[in-house]
Amino acid sequence: MSTPLLPREKVFRDPVHNYIHVRYRVILDLINTPEFQRLRRIKQLGVASLVFQGAEHSRFTHSLGVYEITREICDNFAANYPHEWDDSQRLVALCAALLHDIGHGPYSHTFEHIFATDHEAITRRILLDESTAVNRILRAVAPDFPAKVASVIDHTYPNPQVVQMISSQIDADRMDYLLRDAYNTGTNYGLFDLTRILRVMRPYRDGIAFDANGMHAVEDYIVSRFQMYQQIYFHPVSRGMEVILGHLLRRAKVLYEAGRFDSGFNPRLLIPFFEHRFDLQDYLRLDDGVLNTYFTYWLDYPDVILRDFADRFLSRRPLKSVTFTDQTAHLLPRLRELVAQAGFDPTYYTAENDSFDLPYDAYDPSSANPKTQIEIMQLDGSLEELSTQSQLVHALRGKMTGDKRFYFPKVMLSQQGDLFAPVYQQFQHYLLNGALIAPQ
Amino acid sequence: MSTPLLPREKVFRDPVHNYIHVRYRVILDLINTPEFQRLRRIKQLGVASLVFQGAEHSRFTHSLGVYEITREICDNFAANYPHEWDDSQRLVALCAALLHDIGHGPYSHTFEHIFATDHEAITRRILLDESTAVNRILRAVAPDFPAKVASVIDHTYPNPQVVQMISSQIDADRMDYLLRDAYNTGTNYGLFDLTRILRVMRPYRDGIAFDANGMHAVEDYIVSRFQMYQQIYFHPVSRGMEVILGHLLRRAKVLYEAGRFDSGFNPRLLIPFFEHRFDLQDYLRLDDGVLNTYFTYWLDYPDVILRDFADRFLSRRPLKSVTFTDQTAHLLPRLRELVAQAGFDPTYYTAENDSFDLPYDAYDPSSANPKTQIEIMQLDGSLEELSTQSQLVHALRGKMTGDKRFYFPKVMLSQQGDLFAPVYQQFQHYLLNGALIAPQ
């Protein structure tokens, strides 16, 4: 395995970590690949940047941040736990950290939903397909190195310490995005004491544990994560913009499949996806700007729904929402009916959307997707699961949190009289304090 | 003049100012126009974001920041200087602050240079042309209101206080971009004490002055501004990417004019600019993503120079540079010759680029473009020009700072032997410590 060092450490200035430090030539070469540079053109938070205006950062800066945290973990392990940590694992860990998001496309979750792409599968292909610059660079380290890096990312790598660095309930990925999203949105909910957590992390045979004297820093991280989900990632307006985007792409697909796209509005780089026959190169041509460019084309398109949704997306005109529950869900057909009476096609102009998260869970072997629990190492070396040590984490453990929302056009909330005023009034009878209710 | 308030103040969370506060409906309506939302898709720092990776913020967030600072200035003036400040000027000031950058296009300076557009003229048109949403909203305030706002932006508005808020050597625009660029690049060079400066600003008959007890905060702002120019805005690599972009657009234009664009590579939204017949609507369709999309198209284009520069831009492969002076400029033809000998067309693969700034100047009526000097108000009400009060500002006053650089392909610095090794060696004889020298 050949891993030459740079003649001199290279640094990238970073607002969250101050500097990103690069020592290995292979890391610098990976950063300079077209596949990685493309991440500059994909926003980390997708449509949420339309709600939290400062959150304009890309997957590129996030990926460098995950690399940097991993590098600091490795430094700590090598300096303080030379017997528990095998430092020859460092390069595979760093590469996996840097590349873990390389397969993401524009507006990832919505795009995947409509076009049935899979960013994890694409990550594997970028790592393993000989056509990519990333593969060429990894291959030069060792022939089996690309596969090793890929196996860290899909959790099958044999060293559990390396896997948990990149992917666990408290990993370099989550720690970077919480801090970075907090920094850029301007909230302080996502702040936690990264320095302290890095100091109390320690490798042991079966993975990574945390010293007992750092329990409160870990607890604070879990609470911060919970708060970021509640307040940023699940924000109702942001989900309203996701609904807009999903319906816009769906409408375009329907029109394309119906043969109704004329050549002037040709979304050249999207065609392979409309036709379900894209290859890796097609995928790597996409970014946020490409999609936005076609949305701009569609502002002039004859179809009124496509045009309206393109404009809604580009000019940020979301649908509005109320929460509903299992008890009030039976009222939704009536609301859709009223939206239709007000002149909107409810297929496009209404939506249900739910967002739920499990802030923390202990290991449960019977679960479909068991989580690696967070272990706190006691003074005598024994391990205790985090929620047995922290009252706050105990309160959050194993509980799904989030809500369900029904989306509809803003005009339905109008107080002013027009032709449809009586419809609006009936609609508003079902709403109280932002929630759906059964009217008296 | 009709200026209704919102039923409830609306806030936008912002990482620099914490919150942006909006009280007037007209401000909220302007923010929601397509023309203003488009600024989300144009990066504030253009290609510099390719060097300072965190600097991914847009002209949208900057414009809100300029608005917010102006709002705070008006609040201060209204509360503390009711006799010197006419608060009926507030709305025109706020609108001008919000809209001062509305005419910017993607990668503004480079684009303007190649396509002879003029963002100031376009700003006027967006404000004054009845086709825009911005004009419609301003017009509803009063028929002459669009023209008033435009006159603030072009410095012809009769109230000098309003003009200086938006445009002077220490205005809301500069203060926001210095703080915001510093925050996002992660430097602290651009930090200064905004709160203090806002507190010591005071209106007087002929404009805005600063209390003597705030002199040091103003001084610190000038020094910060100087440092940001030296270290961020004039960064050699960033200028190297600007060179790439300029040559890429120029090559595309040459090819188009030569009739060599086939329809498959049709840059639909750029055509009106290639043909010098764009209208306002064409301009408003452009953003960073649109240009990047066409650069992605051109990755497959037959012309080798266009293809290489598109790839250099998207994958961030800048030209390298050395400084030169009037004394060494005569050596440049020789360097260009060597670049040509190494196989590169020097028209595209070399460039001269200079960046100079005047950090601060006192008023000089004989200057082509006299600057509004910064006035420090003494305890007895008399005014003294800033550089008479501050040793640091005195040192910077009236002095242009910056450098001139010659750009060339990185391979010219190669130490390794290939066919052109002797050419590279000759080239390198002209360089020492990053500067051009006459070899011995």
Place this chain on the structure above:
Amino acid sequence: MSTPLLPREKVFRDPVHNYIHVRYRVILDLINTPEFQRLRRIKQLGVASLVFQGAEHSRFTHSLGVYEITREICDNFAANYPHEWDDSQRLVALCAALLHDIGHGPYSHTFEHIFATDHEAITRRILLDESTAVNRILRAVAPDFPAKVASVIDHTYPNPQVVQMISSQIDADRMDYLLRDAYNTGTNYGLFDLTRILRVMRPYRDGIAFDANGMHAVEDYIVSRFQMYQQIYFHPVSRGMEVILGHLLRRAKVLYEAGRFDSGFNPRLLIPFFEHRFDLQDYLRLDDGVLNTYFTYWLDYPDVILRDFADRFLSRRPLKSVTFTDQTAHLLPRLRELVAQAGFDPTYYTAENDSFDLPYDAYDPSSANPKTQIEIMQLDGSLEELSTQSQLVHALRGKMTGDKRFYFPKVMLSQQGDLFAPVYQQFQHYLLNGALIAPQ
């Protein structure tokens, strides 16, 4: 009532709030009283500054901070809720905020415990006794003004909004000390979004409520408060230094009462407290430095226990501790016996110390000391108690948190052999992972 303004607003620079703004002459005059300036010489966190070394700030800066937060609340109420808030209440609120801690003495809780002083009673006397500069200044506002300010501080003032600003589960006092202690200890546990909380506070008939859209900021404050208690205020070493201080003062009192203080070690300013006959002037002469000065005297005192504890306090040599529970408390006599066998008087060299806190509670009329619960105002104006809206607060509500600790000399943990090695070993059998256990 006479409340002249200063000719010009006066500001104090502050690291937490940036600036403290003073408009009323009476506020500036109160700050300049000897009684208030004395707070500069009393540390806010007392002995905790010996553990969190940066936490060297005084009750003076904290008191200014409480004033500033109250001022901002009043500004918000006056600007946005002119019908719900009577702005003639502003001055009494500001004075109460500034003076709420004026009766504190050095190392307050420990000192009060030993000498049976009562800082709340003393606060009243400073406000109401005609001998003080504070009273003279308040009296000049209106004859009944001192009593009004005092009644705000002891919660009997008729306006519940004013009382809750200064004293409730989310008041200006708590908000300032959490932020300030976090800033100076260098933790970020105590950070929360003060700006947001101030914006969503709103007066209503029966007190202060919080807008529903600010619920998460209030939740975050409660969690921050919980974490600061767990990690800073209840820190075991800090409590160990409190034990040292308490035993030191107790020993001095015992010796004094036994007539064993000779004149050379005369703690002149403490005598009135040893003799239970202090007057207000005696109390106002005390500060941290006065106590420390006498501790320095006692370094040379013949009594070995007094001398040792004086040195332990000044040179920061705390007792060590383990946690215990009701289940293991029966073992404490055995531990004390072993400490005695190792040559230490257990009256002074051991201690039990517990620290418990109720992070948040809803109003419970049957409680001995019912708390003003935090009310969240819904869109339709109805109020909901905080823990019904927040899962995290629900988890903390009404639950006491903290621990009990047993303190003893560090040498008991010694691993090295000396005369008492067998005693130490027996002692250590009772300890595991920092807790008291029944040995097998």
Place this chain on the structure above:
Amino acid sequence: MSTPLLPREKVFRDPVHNYIHVRYRVILDLINTPEFQRLRRIKQLGVASLVFQGAEHSRFTHSLGVYEITREICDNFAANYPHEWDDSQRLVALCAALLHDIGHGPYSHTFEHIFATDHEAITRRILLDESTAVNRILRAVAPDFPAKVASVIDHTYPNPQVVQMISSQIDADRMDYLLRDAYNTGTNYGLFDLTRILRVMRPYRDGIAFDANGMHAVEDYIVSRFQMYQQIYFHPVSRGMEVILGHLLRRAKVLYEAGRFDSGFNPRLLIPFFEHRFDLQDYLRLDDGVLNTYFTYWLDYPDVILRDFADRFLSRRPLKSVTFTDQTAHLLPRLRELVAQAGFDPTYYTAENDSFDLPYDAYDPSSANPKTQIEIMQLDGSLEELSTQSQLVHALRGKMTGDKRFYFPKVMLSQQGDLFAPVYQQFQHYLLNGALIAPQ
């Protein structure tokens, strides 16, 4: 030389450096000495904390900070410059950094001036005198180790790298106090990019240089230093409080020497200093609180001047000031005369005070006290002096900056009529905009 490591790294939380990391037992033992713990009771900024209220931090926290910066420099040198840096120098550097201020007493400069003490000589004695705990711990490392540490502090140590770390124009001491004073005063003038400076520092044969690519960070440090002096350290009110303190101590000494101190007001711990016969133990008993305690005693003293100055100091009632120059100095006798006419003894109630600083200087062998200039290392390894590289530093180089002030009682500025109104008016004729002028 015996330098055992702790079984586990110990950390101290610090608001400026986040954590202070201690690996060597000798460092921990030094921190725990009475001589070092005493620094907790001496404020870093002395009376300036009466003007910048947040600046309540002690020499203890500053000393830990200097240690931490030195530790980081050594880590960098050891990791990146193993051939240029001899890591066996690390311990002597760390000890010198930690202990460089150990000889400071309370209100150092003023106290030294009145009592002719010398903190540098006392530092040497604390290190070298066998009676101290510090000496005992250093001696255990090696018999000549105390003298080595002392020689670093007094610049005679043979390794110039170690000396420059602790004492040069850009050393660990200055870097910590600028950052810490800025943090605690709440200014951002003193901020600079410590991380960057530490990264570009590099040892060479004759000392420490800085990489050319870090020139701007070094420049920014010089500018920050200049600004902190102008705005914090030279603040007129702070100097006014120093005048109060100096005159207070002088008056006490005069009274003592005149035999006018009765036993009830006995400043026990100050007596050795009044009598010029203090030993090291006497000195180590002093701290800020001890002095303040005696000032409190003196509030009741019969001498009216002593009493007034004690009260002025404790209650923060400074003298006022105006600037004067060599051109206006001839007017000072007249001002003193007017102060005397208004009933004040000008010996105590007036003062001249000047504060001048040399922000940066190049090496000048002809200077009385030549400075180690800052060297910037070019790409080819040659060294260039900083001011040849930076326009800003060039402007500051070799220029003394500061001012001279005349201090007098505030009542001299009174606008209101009393018995002395005509005297005040005459006095005020000499003042304009805070400066002394020759009246027309």
